[in-house]
Amino acid sequence: MPRAGLSPDAVVDVALDLVDEGGAGALTLAAVAGRAGVATPSLYKHVRNLTELRALVSIRIMDEISDRAGEAVLGRSGDDALRALMKAYRSYVVDHPGRYSAMMQEADPGVVESGRRRIEAGQRLVDIMLAALRAYGLEGGEAIHAARSLRSAAHGFAVLEAAGGFGLPEKLDESYELLIHMVISGLRTPR
Amino acid sequence: MPRAGLSPDAVVDVALDLVDEGGAGALTLAAVAGRAGVATPSLYKHVRNLTELRALVSIRIMDEISDRAGEAVLGRSGDDALRALMKAYRSYVVDHPGRYSAMMQEADPGVVESGRRRIEAGQRLVDIMLAALRAYGLEGGEAIHAARSLRSAAHGFAVLEAAGGFGLPEKLDESYELLIHMVISGLRTPR
DNA sequence: GCTGAAAAGCTAATGGAGTTAGCCGACCTC
DNA sequence: GAGGTCGGCTAACTCCATTAGCTTTTCAGC
Numbered sequence: 001m002p003r004a005g006l007s008p009d010a011v012v013d014v015a016l017d018l019v020d021e022g023g024a025g026a027l028t029l030a031a032v033a034g035r036a037g038v039a040t041p042s043l044y045k046h047v048r049n050l051t052e053l054r055a056l057v058s059i060r061i062m063d064e065i066s067d068r069a070g071e072a073v074l075g076r077s078g079d080d081a082l083r084a085l086m087k088a089y090r091s092y093v094v095d096h097p098g099r100y101s102a103m104m105q106e107a108d109p110g111v112v113e114s115g116r117r118r119i120e121a122g123q124r125l126v127d128i129m130l131a132a133l134r135a136y137g138l139e140g141g142e143a144i145h146a147a148r149s150l151r152s153a154a155h156g157f158a159v160l161e162a163a164g165g166f167g168l169p170e171k172l173d174e175s176y177e178l179l180i181h182m183v184i185s186g187l188r189t190p191r
Numbered sequence: 192m193p194r195a196g197l198s199p200d201a202v203v204d205v206a207l208d209l210v211d212e213g214g215a216g217a218l219t220l221a222a223v224a225g226r227a228g229v230a231t232p233s234l235y236k237h238v239r240n241l242t243e244l245r246a247l248v249s250i251r252i253m254d255e256i257s258d259r260a261g262e263a264v265l266g267r268s269g270d271d272a273l274r275a276l277m278k279a280y281r282s283y284v285v286d287h288p289g290r291y292s293a294m295m296q297e298a299d300p301g302v303v304e305s306g307r308r309r310i311e312a313g314q315r316l317v318d319i320m321l322a323a324l325r326a327y328g329l330e331g332g333e334a335i336h337a338a339r340s341l342r343s344a345a346h347g348f349a350v351l352e353a354a355g356g357f358g359l360p361e362k363l364d365e366s367y368e369l370l371i372h373m374v375i376s377g378l379r380t381p382r
Numbered sequence: 383g384c385t386g387a388a389a390a391g392c393t394a395a396t397g398g399a400g401t402t403a404g405c406c407g408a409c410c411t412c
Numbered sequence: 413g414a415g416g417t418c419g420g421c422t423a424a425c426t427c428c429a430t431t432a433g434c435t436t437t438t439c440a441g442c
Binding site: 003028029030040041044050 | 429
């Protein structure tokens, strides 16, 4: 009986495939094991339990989003950077709606633990947002408020789109353009 | 053996209590039955299955949010109405974070059905938003884009807050004020 | 190359959740 | 008061996560 050659990363790879195909609900240990060609209990050699696997999946997804966002922002600043960041964010959801919904469900309050690595992954995205906001010259706390608002806008649209919460799929680009415009003009307009 | 006097509505009442106390993950048929003083299979006399119960819970929650939003908008218009609407929306999440997260998880793509009633509940909130936007004199499609953006902003902030996605709980009010400002100034500023 | 320990797999077994089938008593209507 | 419907129950099944304990592969070091 040759070994399957699994690893924590390989298990997450399989989990991502499942989530791509069937949404967050399709992620079960039994399904992962089946696809990996292994008996279910074998997964416990690589992952502590289902909760940890979900956390690892979320971390991977957040990292992927941060990668896209970071790349989009490179070489840009101001409105241009912000617009590119938000578009990159949404593009991830359009490409991988199942993954985005899987990242959601994990963020259930009550599952507060999940470790440092998870917080780091979120922080990285926040840092990218703060960098994109740098050109606006926000003072201390104002930058935090701006990053939170930016995140809320991008995330809110993403959740609704990933869940099919908008009626017609058409014209979603235009709706998103307005949302981007709101963020930018809100930063440009004094309160 | 006297009857428990259950009904679909009563089952949803119990489900909401569980969700208030333990988040979305606490909603199981076994828990509902236990709290209602009934054996688990008895619930199937009132509800088709767990999926339907989740849908009913989501509908109830959306209705509650719409009630608050509708009341907040009464007698107001323009920026005043928009601000009141967004604040009312967030106040629901602050009061019932568990309920809000329960509404989320149900919106998994793949569970597309859930029936007409669910769509109606969402439409009602959209109508309230459209009414609040009336004073801005938006033409046709523009109103839809505005409502979507408004919804994305409020929903995104709500999700993050309900999931504990923001670091410090302090100053969240200020962050939300900025988000409201973005929405309003985005509507006031020509593109 | 041999040996032995660690890593990675397996089977068996447990417990909890959802769901179905089929039974029976309570309640209401006539 | 009789009969039917409705709401509850128990028993049984499936699927899933998880644990325990065993076996086999792999590989480092002699």
